[in-house]
Amino acid sequence: MGIFKREKSNKENVQSKSENAADKPLDSNATDNPPASNATDKPSDSLLGQVEADAVGSVFPSALYYPHTREGRVYVIENAQETHLDPNECPLPPYPLRLGYGYDAKQGKWFDERFLKSGETVTNRMNAALSADGFSVPAGGRVLEIGCAAGRLTRWWLPRAQDVEVWGVDLRADAITWCQQYLAPMNFITNTTHPHLPFEDNHFDLVYAGSVWTHIGDLADSWYLETRRILKPGGRAFITIFDDHSMETCMTKGEGDVVSEIQKIDDSHGILSKNYGMVVEGTSLQRTRVIHRTEYIRRKLEAWFEVREIVPEAYGWQSALILRKR
Ligand SMILES: C[S@@+](CC[C@H](N)C(=O)[O-])C[C@H]1O[C@@H](n2cnc3c(N)ncnc32)[C@H](O)[C@@H]1O
Secondary structure, eight states: OOSSOOBOSOOOOOOSSOHHHHHTTTOTTSOSOOOOOOOSOHHHHHHHHHHHHHHTTOSOOTTOOOSSOSSSSOOOOOSOOOBOSOTTTSOBOOGGGTTTTTEETTTTEEOHHHHHHHHHHHHHHHHHHHHHTTOOOOTTOEEEEESOTTTTTGGGGGGGTTTSEEEEEESOHHHHHHHHHHSBTSEEEEOOSSSOOSOOTTOEEEEEESSSTTSOOTTHHHHHHHHHHHEEEEEEEEEEEOOHHHHHHHHHHOOHHHHHHHHHHHHHHOGGGSOOSEEEEOOSGGGOEEEEOHHHHHHHHHTTSEEEEEEEEEETTEEEEEEEOO
16 A cells, blocks of 8 residues: 555545646636545645645745655655556545546535546547547557646556556656556656656657646746657647637636636736737646637747647647647
8 A cells, every 4th residue: 555545435535725626717627626624635635735835936846846745854655556457447546636526516525437537538539639630659659648647637548558658747746656656557757847857859659738738827838848859750749728719618608607717817907808818827836827819829839839730628628739749
């Protein structure tokens, strides 16, 4: 057993200050704010509070990520690892690491099957869109998910983990430690907010990120270029963003509080009437939200990639950019 307890059932559990509380307007896949804490999964709980506190106002909070609370001077990662090749059989992460996915706010309950299904749906949509673009990851190929958290999407690569080298990275060491323990034989590492990843040039066939650039305000361009560096020529990046289509869908179909959230930003900054290219709201690491005008991001990225497609509603209301490295 690793540092995190394996969840056996969908028993009552709660998540404290959820990262996804902030995600909600832009991540329609994620569910509503889980309730306030008496969570049993302490590591992530207290970590988030600490990271949040330390990250605010810090330009490079890159050394703040530990798989434990920062109160003690010693931490232990147990020598444990489980290997599964069936995404449905493999353990589910503890609730605090699920970032609200699979939580039903109205019922105040977590649903394991929703957590699983939501990840499978996004992964299937991505693979279908890539296939429509004439691309698939070959046997012997390499795939990287940036911002994988506790592997909600990555786990759907398990059936191919014998013939594809799969990697996941995230800023959250607590989630990455869990993935290392329970999602072997795939590979996971913690990265930082610096736009650098420890991989060689021209390394991956596919790099994807679901609802990550929707939270990267500073250094977003450098993250695109870092992604380009590690992609093989001809390889694809699949990156979801909140764009014109997302905004329109959100305003026409969105639930009341989602619309009012955007309305609030509009009231203070008048974004809806402005000819904006990119709107970054919030300065803290966990709570930044980024909205793009589709033509702005297309124009920018065309200088660096071949923009093959912008797929609407690829991830909830988020659209996905399919980028090809020339
Ligand atoms: C909304 S969650 C999505 C998690 C996962 N992609 C999914 O769909 O289940 C965003 C994740 O991106 C991570 N993240 C944000 N900026 C990042 C960066 N520069 N590098 C790696 N991970 C990042 C956050 O820590 C968080 O786990």
